[in-house]
Amino acid sequence: MGNVTVKQNSRLADLVGYRLRVITQDGRVYIGELMAFDKHMNVVLKNCVEERVPRTQMDKLRKNLADQAVKVEKRVLGLTILRGEQILSTVVEDKPLESKKERLQGVEKQQKQLQKQRRQRTKQKGNSVSKPSASTNTSSTTSSTIPQKRRFQPPPGFKKDSERFERLKSKR
Numbered sequence: 001m002g003n004v005t006v007k008q009n010s011r012l013a014d015l016v017g018y019r020l021r022v023i024t025q026d027g028r029v030y031i032g033e034l035m036a037f038d039k040h041m042n043v044v045l046k047n048c049v050e051e052r053v054p055r056t057q058m059d060k061l062r063k064n065l066a067d068q069a070v071k072v073e074k075r076v077l078g079l080t081i082l083r084g085e086q087i088l089s090t091v092v093e094d095k096p097l098e099s100k101k102e103r104l105q106g107v108e109k110q111q112k113q114l115q116k117q118r119r120q121r122t123k124q125k126g127n128s129v130s131k132p133s134a135s136t137n138t139s140s141t142t143s144s145t146i147p148q149k150r151r152f153q154p155p156p157g158f159k160k161d162s163e164r165f166e167r168l169k170s171k172r
C-alpha cells in the first residue's frame with residue numbers, strides 16, 4: 001500500500017484511474033483501478049482482486065483462538081462492476097500509473113492509429129461495390145451466392161384447395 005495523499009474534498013470523479021480498496025456489506029474487499037462510476041455509486045474496477053476472510057477464520061477470531069495471522073482468500077476477478085447499494089467505503093490505495101495528461105495523449109495516439117487503419121482499409125477495398133462475376137462453370141460456390149427461385153414445397157400433411165391453387169398458379 002503506497003503512501004498517497006488525496007485532498008479531503010476530492011470527489012470520486014477525481015479518483016478515476018486511481019487504485020481503490022472498496023469494502024462491501026458482506027465483508028469482502030475489492031482492490032482495483034477505478035474506471036467508471038454513476039449516480040448510484042455503481043463502480044467499475046479494472047484488474048480487480050477480491051479478498052475475503054473465510055467463515056472458519058471468522059469463528060476463530062470471535063473465539064480469540066487465532067494467535068497466528070488470519071488467512072485471507074484472494075481471487076482475481078479482472079474487470080468488475082460493484083453495485084453501489086452494497087458498497088460501504090472506498091479507500092485510495094495507490095495513485096495512477098500515468099498522469100491525466102499522459103493518459104489523454106495515449107487516447108489521442110490510439111485514435112490516430114484507428115483512423116490510419118480505417119483509411120488503409122478503405123484504400124484497399126475502394127468505395128464501390130462489385131458485382132459477382134458471371135462464370136461459365138456451375139459450382140456449389142456460385143449457386144450458394146446467387147439465390148435460385150424454387151417451387152413451393154408444401155409441408156407433409158398439407159391439404160391443398162385445388163381451385164385456389166389453380167388461381168394462384170395462374171397469377172404467376
